[in-house]
Amino acid sequence: MRSPYGLELTGSCERCLLKSEGFFCNLSQITLKALDGIKFMNGYPKGAVLFVEEEAPRGIFVLCKGRVKLSMTSSEGKTMILRIVHPGEVLGLHAVMSNQPYQASAETLEACQVNFVRREDFLRFLSQHAEASLCAARQLSRSYQSACEQVRSLGLTRSASAKLARFLLDSSQTGQDTRQGVRIRMTMTHEEIGQLIGSSRETVTRALGEFKSKRLVAIDGSVLLIPNRAALQSAAGV
Numbered sequence: 001m002r003s004p005y006g007l008e009l010t011g012s013c014e015r016c017l018l019k020s021e022g023f024f025c026n027l028s029q030i031t032l033k034a035l036d037g038i039k040f041m042n043g044y045p046k047g048a049v050l051f052v053e054e055e056a057p058r059g060i061f062v063l064c065k066g067r068v069k070l071s072m073t074s075s076e077g078k079t080m081i082l083r084i085v086h087p088g089e090v091l092g093l094h095a096v097m098s099n100q101p102y103q104a105s106a107e108t109l110e111a112c113q114v115n116f117v118r119r120e121d122f123l124r125f126l127s128q129h130a131e132a133s134l135c136a137a138r139q140l141s142r143s144y145q146s147a148c149e150q151v152r153s154l155g156l157t158r159s160a161s162a163k164l165a166r167f168l169l170d171s172s173q174t175g176q177d178t179r180q181g182v183r184i185r186m187t188m189t190h191e192e193i194g195q196l197i198g199s200s201r202e203t204v205t206r207a208l209g210e211f212k213s214k215r216l217v218a219i220d221g222s223v224l225l226i227p228n229r230a231a232l233q234s235a236a237g238v
Contacts, residue, residue, distance in 0.1 A: 007043045007065060007111050024062055024135070025088050031129045038121040042114050050091065050106040050114065057095035057102060059118040063087050066112030067187070070104040071195065081196040083146055084109070084188075086174070090139055096122060097136070109187055161207045163197040165236035168217065172226055181218075181227035211235070 013024060013032045024035060039062070044050070050061050053072060068085040082104055085091060095102045096119050108114075117125070126133045168184070175184040190208070191201040199207075211217045216232050218225040226232055 007113055009041060009043055009113050010064060013039070013115070024090070024132075027129075027131055027135065031132055034125060034129060035117070035132075038125060039115040039117050042116060044108050044112045044114060046108055046110050048108045048112075050108070051102045052105045053103060054101045057092060057099065057119055059116055060093055060096050060122050061091040061106065062115040062117070063089050063091065064113040064115060066114075067109040068106050068112060068114075069109055069188075069192070069196075070106055072104050079195050080198070081192060084196070090136075093136060093139055094143065097140070160197065160199040160203045161210065161235060162237050163199065164193070164204060164207045165211075165216075165232050167193060167197050168224070168226065169229070169232060169236055172229065175226070178225075181225050182229065184224045184226070186222050186224050 013035050024032065027035070044066075050068065051058070063085055065087055067087075068091060070082040070085060070091070071079050072082060073079045085106070091106050092102055094100075099119075126136060171184050171186075172182045175182040177183075188196070189201075190204040194201045194204045197204075208217070208219070211232075212219060214231075214235075215227065216235060218227065
């Protein structure tokens with residue numbers, strides 16, 4: 001099924017061909033069939049807001065295709081991106097499990113397929129399927145680990161250049177290996193990258209320029225090439 005945003009939507013979790021190492025993707029066929037019975041499949045364009053921080057938890061959002069950014073905004077209007085969510089992950093899990101407001105806002109970075117499950121249906125689903133409860137606990141644990149890694153990166157990495165290098169290395173894990181190096185399609189703006197690594201847009205632009213002059217990266221439009229990962233790792237202090 002194709003959505004208005006050019007996505008080929010996958011209707012059934014049980015028969016999905018795009019399974020990843022995510023929360024629901026590794027469940028048994030019986031449990032996936034039960035999930036199919038309670039989810040609502042949606043396609044979203046880039047820039048769509050799934051939920052906002054301090055909103056009461058309506059349910060969970062399972063990301064099947066695309067990427068979503070989680071962010072927080074201060075009372076002064078300063079925004080910080082917590083992390084980028086990839087296919088297979090669940091958004092809003094902590095809020096639904098604890099019955100507390102969403103801790104962050106979720107916005108699509110590109111066209112996405114997202115499956116929604118209402119809170120009461122999801123809690124009933126967990127009570128009836130022990131393997132799903134275990135997977136939920138594992139995702140909560142991974143989210144905590146990811147938060148610790150971000151605090152370590154922001155608090156213990158000294159320079160903005162090192163933080164940017166770490167971001168590019170993390171992004172390269174889903175890049176394309178070529179003879180020239182690893183190719184990454186950058187869909188985030190310099191401002192968004194700055195919000196993620198705790199720097200200004202100007203600092204990100206300047207650091208990327210330095211990386212280009214040192215031949216650590218090559219940039220052609222939205223495509224970034226890392227010709228030598230070891231050199232970039234050295235810049236990141238890895």
